[in-house]
Amino acid sequence: MTVLWWVSVVALVAWVWLAACHGGFWRTDQRLPRGGAEPSRWPDVVAVVPARDEAGVLPLSLPSLLAQRYPGRARVVLVDDHSTDGTAEVALALAAPGLELEVTTPPPLPEGWTGKLWALRHGVERAGDAEWLLLTDADIAHRPGSLRELVAAGEGHGLDLVSQMARLRVASGWERLIVPAFVYFFAQLYPFRRSNRPASRTAAAAGGCSLVRRRALERAGGVAAIRGAVIDDVSLARAVKRAGGRTWLGLADRVDSVRPYPGLAPLWRMVSRSAYAQLRYSPLLLLGTVVGLALVYLVPPIAAVTGLLTGERWTSGAGFAAWALMAGTFAPMLRYYGRPAAEAPLLPFTALLYLLMTVDSAVRHWRGRGASWKGRTYPPPQRVDDPTTHRA
Incomplete structure (x- = not known):
């Protein structure tokens, strides 16, 4: 031989x-939990959107978030992370009847923080005492009913972190070749089923769409607990789970990334x-x-x-x-x-x-x-x- x-x-x-x-890890059946009882009182939610030089994608994503119909109180805080392309102005121009939009800018980035997490911390502070925080990226589009379904899953199943792996674009040839494999490799590294078991030490989340209970985030030490993390989504899930919270991660059906990757380089x-x-x-x-x-x-x-x-x-x-x-x-x-x-x-x-x-x-x-x-x-x-x- x-x-x-x-x-x-x-x-x-x-x-x-x-x-x-x-x-x-190869199965694709981990989808947003359903079947739980809807809350008798819908909790307050604030969506926090960190955005740095995102003027090009905001017109494709932000209106879908602002148009969400939610039975309780909800609003959006977009944190303009010192953009140079007019991100804040584009966001303000997109404000329309629907969820209230606040556009804010954080203080200068301190040492030891990544820019996204510093922006998230500022947004969380601006969120006040909302019971749930939707941490969602600037390139993420939410189909109608997405916010309501996320909160219903969290409330109905006693979860502290509900995260969905947004469906990425597969329009160009390179996207079709690389994107499905990207999600496949991620699931191989962090099997969703294993991550979703409370007793498992595996924990993961997808940074593009993560709904987290404010109390759970505070128990985990807040955003400051992961301030230097480059892979912030996994770090957030680990922090919440370590603090005794229940986390869930699955593939999205109503959450999409609109960021284009036309070539191999991006x-x-x-x-x-x-x-x-x-x-x-x-x-x-x-x-x-x-x-x-x-x-x-x-x-x-x-x-x-x-x-x-x-x-x-x-x-x-x-x-x-x-x-x-x-x-x-x-x-x-x-x-x-x-x-x-x-x-x-x-x-x-x-x-x-x-x-x-x-x-x-x-x-x-x-x-x-x-x-x-x-x-x-x-x-x-x-x-x-x-x-x-x-x-x-």
Whole structure:
């Protein structure tokens, strides 16, 4: 037996374990909980929207939030994070009959905070004593009834954090190739079913749409508890869960991202800006990730094709079996995004791109550029117990 055969068998065993024992990460059935009793009194809600240089997307997203019909009191606080493109003026021009809109600007960014979290903290302060806070990004569009359904799920099921992974755009060719895989990889890292179990140590959220109970956020230490986190959504879920709160994460049906990614470059930046932070800036974890991605995603097609060309049937068989399992687990995510299952065998190529993005993220960090977004660069946190740390 050749070395490639042994490696392909290891990859096949890994895929059998991932498909059968890794929290059902590939399933797409985690949707907003329904069936709970609607509240007799609808609680007050404030939507907090951090926005930095978002004038281009606000006309596509903000009106959908302002148009929400909610049985209780609700309003929107948009925090203009020192934009240079007229974000505040565009937001004010979009104000219309519906939810009340307040546009505000935070004080200058202090050391130790990321810009988004500093803006969120300011927005939370402006929210007053609202019982629920909807933390939603500037590129997120909410279909009619979205806010009511989020609050009903939180109240009816006793949740403290209700987060939905917004459906991202898949209009361009690169979006169709990379976006479904992005959500698939996220679910593989943080299996939604496992995260939603109260007893599980896994906790995750999607920053684009997270409804959090004010009391739960305060018990977790407020936004200040995660002030330096680059991966702020996961950090928020971990903080809430550690403080005894119940969290839920699932795929969205009525929440969409309108941010376009017309080419590979913006998608590359989206992934690489935080990939090394996810690995806790550890060279050893980076090495393990590269080896793991290569073994699980690249070896199967290499073994399948090589074995076929050289007549090594067992090598080819193991490679094709692992490749088929990989494609089979990816197919549900493709269906969720309206893409044909025939695209599933392309996942190894997409995984190679993600591997290169992760390495690029580390190289950028080593060159002193760190995690960067919207003209800001953030150094790694100095504390050992950084809240972005994840343990399954």
